[in-house]
Amino acid sequence: MASSTHPSAPCAACKFLRRKCIQGCVFSPYFPPEDPIKFTNVHKIFGASNVSKLLNEIAPHQREDAVNSLAYEAEARLKDPVYGCVGAISVLQRQVLRLQKELDATNADLIRFSSNQNTFNIPQSSGNNYPQNPHALPPNYGTYSWNYDP
Numbered sequence: 001m002a003s004s005t006h007p008s009a010p011c012a013a014c015k016f017l018r019r020k021c022i023q024g025c026v027f028s029p030y031f032p033p034e035d036p037i038k039f040t041n042v043h044k045i046f047g048a049s050n051v052s053k054l055l056n057e058i059a060p061h062q063r064e065d066a067v068n069s070l071a072y073e074a075e076a077r078l079k080d081p082v083y084g085c086v087g088a089i090s091v092l093q094r095q096v097l098r099l100q101k102e103l104d105a106t107n108a109d110l111i112r113f114s115s116n117q118n119t120f121n122i123p124q125s126s127g128n129n130y131p132q133n134p135h136a137l138p139p140n141y142g143t144y145s146w147n148y149d150p
């Protein structure tokens with residue numbers, strides 16, 4: 001949590017709103033005077049009174065996360081007034097899809113290269129045409145007499 005209010009320094013919200021930062025100010029733990037942009041952005045997008053109402057409605061241990069979400073959304077909304085966070089999310093989703101495809105292609109290459117490597121390591125015995133799958137049955141399976149009576 002942010003450091004508690006210094007008596008001589010009003011929080012960024014109270015400084016911006018030109019009011020006295022009283023003890024127990026709902027903004028002061030989340031809007032330190034060192035970071036005035038955070039409050040300015042949140043105020044531009046959501047309005048100080050809405051933020052104050054919201055902070056009073058939620059449990060104190062959730063307020064910091066709520067303020068950080070509001071600050072993130074406000075910043076995104078100022079950069080991209082149409083899509084806000086959704087713009088950033090869809091860019092990241094496209095990036096994930098692209099990287100997933102790249103990973104799949106690389107894994108396929110790896111499998112291809114490692115199976116080529118195995119072919120080189122297998123001693124080439126004459127005329128032996130066993131399948132690559134070690135669990136597959138040899139081609140002459142069935143010519144053995146098993147003496148098995150079900």
Ligand SMILES: [Zn+2]
Binds near residue numbers: 012013026
């Ligand atoms: Zn304050």
